Amino acid sequence: MNVLMLGIGQCGNRILDAVNREAFGGSSRLSKYYSRQKFPSRVETLAINTAVNDLKELRFTAAKDRLHVPNLHGVGANRGIGKQGFWENREMIMEEIERRGDFDIAFVMTSASGGTGSSFTPLVVHELRERYKKITVIPVMVLPFREEGSIYLQNAAFSMRDIMEVESDGIILVDNQYLKRLSGDIKTAYDKINEMVAERLLFLIESLDSEMLSVTDLGDFKTVMKGGLGMGTLGFYESDKKTASLTSAIESSLKPSGLLYPADVYEDAARAMIIIQGSRDSLDVDEITKSVEKLSTKIGQVFKGIVIKKGRPKILSVFTLGQVPDLEMLYAQAAQAIQDEKSRKTRAKKQLDDAFAYIEDLEEVY
Numbered sequence: 001m002n003v004l005m006l007g008i009g010q011c012g013n014r015i016l017d018a019v020n021r022e023a024f025g026g027s028s029r030l031s032k033y034y035s036r037q038k039f040p041s042r043v044e045t046l047a048i049n050t051a052v053n054d055l056k057e058l059r060f061t062a063a064k065d066r067l068h069v070p071n072l073h074g075v076g077a078n079r080g081i082g083k084q085g086f087w088e089n090r091e092m093i094m095e096e097i098e099r100r101g102d103f104d105i106a107f108v109m110t111s112a113s114g115g116t117g118s119s120f121t122p123l124v125v126h127e128l129r130e131r132y133k134k135i136t137v138i139p140v141m142v143l144p145f146r147e148e149g150s151i152y153l154q155n156a157a158f159s160m161r162d163i164m165e166v167e168s169d170g171i172i173l174v175d176n177q178y179l180k181r182l183s184g185d186i187k188t189a190y191d192k193i194n195e196m197v198a199e200r201l202l203f204l205i206e207s208l209d210s211e212m213l214s215v216t217d218l219g220d221f222k223t224v225m226k227g228g229l230g231m232g233t234l235g236f237y238e239s240d241k242k243t244a245s246l247t248s249a250i251e252s253s254l255k256p257s258g259l260l261y262p263a264d265v266y267e268d269a270a271r272a273m274i275i276i277q278g279s280r281d282s283l284d285v286d287e288i289t290k291s292v293e294k295l296s297t298k299i300g301q302v303f304k305g306i307v308i309k310k311g312r313p314k315i316l317s318v319f320t321l322g323q324v325p326d327l328e329m330l331y332a333q334a335a336q337a338i339q340d341e342k343s344r345k346t347r348a349k350k351q352l353d354d355a356f357a358y359i360e361d362l363e364e365v366y
């Protein structure tokens with residue numbers, strides 16, 4: 001399978017760096033000696049940014065895989081400038097991608113709320129669709145902490161609408177706000193979130209490209225991603241000594257603690273795919289079949305995949321949602337923030353006009 005992973009803007013770049021870190025051996029001391037990725041698929045990565053400093057800070061992404069869009073130093077969270085920046089550099093950006101050959105699937109990772117990534121991503125998705133007729137395109141959109149300010153909220157609202165309007169094959173949602181409970185300080189939270197996203201995406205890629213005992217393939221994945229509202233998220237669970245059974249491990253992969261976006265899977269999910277990796281003796285196919293069937297009665301369509309691989313069972317759940325109450329709340333907050341900003345501007349303007357009114361009929365006296 002030929003996979004393209006694009007990370008656009010600072011957040012997208014950093015998630016891509018986490019992917020490269022993971023793919024080249026993770027945090028192990030040996031990782032720097034790996035010159036090739038550990039995965040069977042051909043995975044091409046490219047970090048795109050308007051801010052050269054964001055690209056410089058990457059540690060695991062090769063220099064040839066960093067593309068600076070010239071004449072800009074970030075777009076200061078301004079999506080208008082971002083879109084213009086993309087149009088002015090469209091051919092250069094797309095040529096850089098096309099030089100990497102043909103692809104079956106592309107993941108385009110970005111924050112929904114900054115300027116560069118959130119404005120480039122819908123346009124890049126559109127271009128990929130135009131240029132690669134058979135490609136599956138999955139945007140991975142990171143929603144902001146809700147207290148990050150009105151511009152970030154507004155950007156998230158408008159960029160999510162833009163990304164829904166271009167024809168992707170389903171959006172994977174990641175919510176910083178939901179995941180911030182993972183850590184006290186922001187830097188550690190970012191690292192942890194990025195690592196979670198990287199781990200899940202690489203698990204997915206690896207599984208789709210493996211000989212599965214029970215087959216799920218790119219076609220099934222696309223069917224899942226097209227379900228419901230065409231947006232969903234990923235869950236994950238890694239068994240340990242304390243895990244009671246395979247069934248409880250499968251159920252745990254759907255629990256809030258492993259999800260990248262808040263959802264009540266049993267209430268909200270439209271379609272799902274459960275992929276189980278583990279050593280042959282740790283996987284009981286009958287038990288897996290039974291628990292997936294049980295899930296199907298609640299969720300509707302559930303695909304299952306089983307990959308034989310050394311170690312305790314690890315489970316990835318992929319699902320799309322039929323309702324997204326948290327996203328609706330984000331829009332309500334964004335609308336309120338835009339209104340507040342407007343009234344603050346009007347008030348400030350009036351105050352200034354009132355101030356100028358004091359000297360309206362006066363001249364400077366020297």
Ligand SMILES: Nc1nc2c(ncn2[C@@H]2O[C@H](COP(=O)(O)OP(=O)(O)OP(=O)(O)O)[C@@H](O)[C@H]2O)c(=O)[nH]1
Nearest residue numbers: 009010011014074075076077111114115116117144
């Ligand atoms: N999960 C995660 N979120 C991040 C990270 N870095 C930034 N963010 C979030 O991304 C949003 C800001 O978007 P950026 O990606 O920094 O913006 P950009 O696309 O580079 O655009 P400009 O800086 O405006 O040119 C905020 O909501 C941040 O919380 C990261 O490493 N991980």
